Amino acid sequence: MKKSQLFFLLILASVLVFLPQISSEYVLDWLTKTMIFAIFALSLELLVGQTGLVCFGQSAFFGIGAYTAVLFSAKVDHTYLGYLLPLAIFAAALYALIVGALSLRTKGVYFIMVTLAFAQMAYYVIHDTPLGGGTDGIYLYHKPIIFRDLVLEGSIFIYFFTTICLFLVLGFLGLLSSSRFGRALIGIKINELRMRAMGFETYWYKLVAFVISGAIAGIAGFLFAMKDGFVNPEILSWHLSGAVLMMIILGGLGHLRGAVIGAFTYALLEELFRSEIIFGSFSKNWHLGLGLTLILSVALLPKGLFGIRDQLQKSLPLYLANFKKLPKTKL
Amino acid sequence: MNQILLRGKNLSRQWGGLLAVNQVNIEIFLGKIHAVIGTNGAGKSTLINLLAGEVPLSGGSVELLEQDVSLWSEPRRARLGLGKSFQKNTIFPDLSVFENCRLAAQARHQRPWKFWETINSCTYSRTQAQKVLLKTGLHVLSEKKAGLLSHGQKRQLEVAMCLATNPKVLLLDEPLAGMGAEETNRMLNFLNELRPEHGILLVEHDMDAVFQVADMITVMVNGAVIACGTPPEIKNNKDVQIAYLGVAS
Numbered sequence: 001m002k003k004s005q006l007f008f009l010l011i012l013a014s015v016l017v018f019l020p021q022i023s024s025e026y027v028l029d030w031l032t033k034t035m036i037f038a039i040f041a042l043s044l045e046l047l048v049g050q051t052g053l054v055c056f057g058q059s060a061f062f063g064i065g066a067y068t069a070v071l072f073s074a075k076v077d078h079t080y081l082g083y084l085l086p087l088a089i090f091a092a093a094l095y096a097l098i099v100g101a102l103s104l105r106t107k108g109v110y111f112i113m114v115t116l117a118f119a120q121m122a123y124y125v126i127h128d129t130p131l132g133g134g135t136d137g138i139y140l141y142h143k144p145i146i147f148r149d150l151v152l153e154g155s156i157f158i159y160f161f162t163t164i165c166l167f168l169v170l171g172f173l174g175l176l177s178s179s180r181f182g183r184a185l186i187g188i189k190i191n192e193l194r195m196r197a198m199g200f201e202t203y204w205y206k207l208v209a210f211v212i213s214g215a216i217a218g219i220a221g222f223l224f225a226m227k228d229g230f231v232n233p234e235i236l237s238w239h240l241s242g243a244v245l246m247m248i249i250l251g252g253l254g255h256l257r258g259a260v261i262g263a264f265t266y267a268l269l270e271e272l273f274r275s276e277i278i279f280g281s282f283s284k285n286w287h288l289g290l291g292l293t294l295i296l297s298v299a300l301l302p303k304g305l306f307g308i309r310d311q312l313q314k315s316l317p318l319y320l321a322n323f324k325k326l327p328k329t330k331l
Numbered sequence: 332m333n334q335i336l337l338r339g340k341n342l343s344r345q346w347g348g349l350l351a352v353n354q355v356n357i358e359i360f361l362g363k364i365h366a367v368i369g370t371n372g373a374g375k376s377t378l379i380n381l382l383a384g385e386v387p388l389s390g391g392s393v394e395l396l397e398q399d400v401s402l403w404s405e406p407r408r409a410r411l412g413l414g415k416s417f418q419k420n421t422i423f424p425d426l427s428v429f430e431n432c433r434l435a436a437q438a439r440h441q442r443p444w445k446f447w448e449t450i451n452s453c454t455y456s457r458t459q460a461q462k463v464l465l466k467t468g469l470h471v472l473s474e475k476k477a478g479l480l481s482h483g484q485k486r487q488l489e490v491a492m493c494l495a496t497n498p499k500v501l502l503l504d505e506p507l508a509g510m511g512a513e514e515t516n517r518m519l520n521f522l523n524e525l526r527p528e529h530g531i532l533l534v535e536h537d538m539d540a541v542f543q544v545a546d547m548i549t550v551m552v553n554g555a556v557i558a559c560g561t562p563p564e565i566k567n568n569k570d571v572q573i574a575y576l577g578v579a580s
Contacts, residue, residue, distance in 0.1 A: 175446055175447055175449075176446050178449045178450060179443075179445065179446045179447070179448060179449060179450060180437055180441060180442055180443060180445065180448070180450055180453060180456075181443040181444075181445075181446050182446075182450075183434055183437065183450045184434075184437065184441070184443060186423075186426075187423060187434050190423045190424075190425065190426075191421050191422075191423060193385075193417075193421060194417070194421040194422075194423075194492075195438075196385070196404075196405050196406050196409075197383065197385070197405060197406075197409060197415045197417070197421075198406075198409055198434075198435050198438040198492070198496050199406045199407075199409035199410040199438035199439065199441075199496055200406055200438055200441070201404070201406045201407075202406070205443065208443070
C-alpha cells in the first residue's frame with residue numbers, strides 16, 4: 001500500500017470515528033447515507049474506473065440487495081444478519097451474473113443500453129406490484145440480530161456498522177486492484193484486443209468483475225434498507241444509476257479514493273443546493289444547481305477531484321512561466 | 332529443424348460477397364522465417380487474424396503444435412504458444428515498459444482467483460518480463476512510460492510483449508512499419524536472433540528487409556496465393572513480377 005493511500009485511510013477513519021461525538025442526529029444520518037452511497041460508488045468504480053465498462057443499470061443490484069433484505073426478514077421476529085446479509089449479496093450477485101452474461105456480449109453504447117434495459121426490467125417487477133409493496137414500498141418490521149441480543153438498530157450502531165463495511169469494501173477492492181486480476185482488468189480497460197491476443201479470456205474476467213460489482217452494490221442496498229427500515233421502488237430507478245455514475249466521475253475515474261471523495265462531494269453539493277438559508281426559494285430547483293456544478297466540474301476537472309493535484313502540477317508551472325514572460329508596465 | 336509448428340490448410344474467409352482469403356495453405360517451421368507479401372488488400376492481415384483466431388474461419392483448418400485449433404478461441408491459441416504483434420501499436424501507453432511486458436508475461440501465469448496476492452509477488456511474470464526486456468535491449472527504458480517511447484521503440488516493445496507470452500510461433504504484422512534504416516536493421520538482427528527457438532510468420536511491405544531475412548516467401552494477390560518459394564525463386568517468378576510491376580521483366 002502506498003503512503004498516500006494509507007494517509008487517506010487514516011484520515012478517513014479518524015474523521016468517521018470522531019464525527020459521531022459532535023454530530024447531531026441529522027448529520028449522523030446524512031453521514032451513514034453518504035457512506036452507503038460511497039460503497040455503492042465503489043461498486044461502480046470497479047466496473048467503470050477499473051474495467052472500462054460503463055454500466056447504467058447499477059441501481060438494479062442496489063435495489064435487489066435492499067428488497068431482498070426486507071422481503072426475507074421475518075415479520076414477527078428478528079432474522080439473523082448472518083443469514084440476511086449473505087442472502088442480499090447473493091441475490092444481487094445472481095442478477096449481476098444474468099445481466100453480465102448477456103450484456104457483456106455487447107460493447108460501447110449497446111452495453112450501456114442493455115444494462116439500462118435490465119435495470120428497468122427489475123424496476124418494473126418491483127414498481128407498483130404486490131411484490132414491491134406497490135408504489136409506496138415496504139417496511140422492515142424487525143432489524144436483524146447480529147449475535148444473541150445484539151440487534152442492528154440505533155443510528156450510532158448502524159453508523160459504525162456502515163463504517164466497518166466501507167473500510168472492508170475499500171480494503172477488498174484495494175487488494176483486488178493490486179492483484180493479478182486487477183492488473184488484467186486495467187489491461188482490458190486500455191486495450192481488450194491486445195489482452196485477448198496475449199491469452200486472456202477477457203469475457204470471463206469482465207463477468208467476474210461484473211458479479212463482484214453487483215455483490216458490493218447489494219451490500220450497499222442492504223445497508224440502505226437497514227438504515228431507513230424502509231424500501232421503495234425508486235431505489236431501482238435509472239436516476240440512481242445516473243447519480244452514482246456522476247459520483248465516480250466527480251471524484252475521478254480509476255481511483256478507489258476518487259469514488260469515496262465523489263460520493264461525499266455529491267452529497268455535500270446536494271445539501272448545499274437544497275439549503276433554503278443559502279439559496280432561498282431557488283433551493284426547490286436544487287437539481288439545476290447541482291447539474292450546472294457537475295457540468296462545470298467535468299469541463300474544468302476532466303480527471304475529477306482526485307486529479308486536481310496532477311492537474312495543478314502540470315498547469316501551474318506553465319502558467320507561472322507565462323506570467324513571468326508578460327511585459328512589465330510602469331505605473 | 333523441419334518441425335512444423337503452425338499449419339494452415341485451405342484457409343478461407345468470406346465477408347458477404349468478398350473473398351478476403353481464398354484457399355490459402357501455409358506452413359511455419361521451427362527456425363524459419365516465412366514472409367507473406369502482397370499489395371494492399373491482398374489479405375495478408377486477414378490471414379494472420381485467421382491463424383491467430385481473431386477472425387473465425389469460413390473454411391479450412393489451423394494446426395498449432397500438432398493440435399487442431401480451428402475452433403479454439405484466440406486467447407486459448409495464444410496460451411498454447413501463438414504470439415501475435417499488431418500492425419498498429421497496441422501497447423498500454425499509461426503503464427511503464429516493464430509493466431507492459433509483465434502484463435504480457437502474466438498471460439501464461441494468470442491465477443486470477445489469488446486476489447490477496449499482489450502482482451509483485453508473481454515471480455514468474457517479473458522474471459520473464461526482465462528477461463525479455465534484456466533480450467530486446469529495452470531494459471534501459473524499463474521504468475519509462477510506454478506512451479513516451481519513440482515510434483521505433485514502441486514497435487520494439489510490441490514484439491517484446493509478444494515474446495513475454497513465451498510463444499513458439501510469432502505472427503508479426505508489419506513490425507518494421509514506420510521505422511528508420513538503423514531501427515530496421517536492429518529489428519532484422521533481432522528477428523534473426525529469435526529464429527533458433529521460434530517459427531516466425533512475417534507480414535511486411537519492406538521488400539529489401541523481407542528478402543534479407545526470409546527463408547520462404549508467400550505472395551498473395553486478391554486473397555489467393557500466387558507463388559510460394561525461396562527468395563531467389565520468388566524474385567524470378569513471372570506471376571510475381573506481373574503482380575508487382577504489371578509486366579514480366
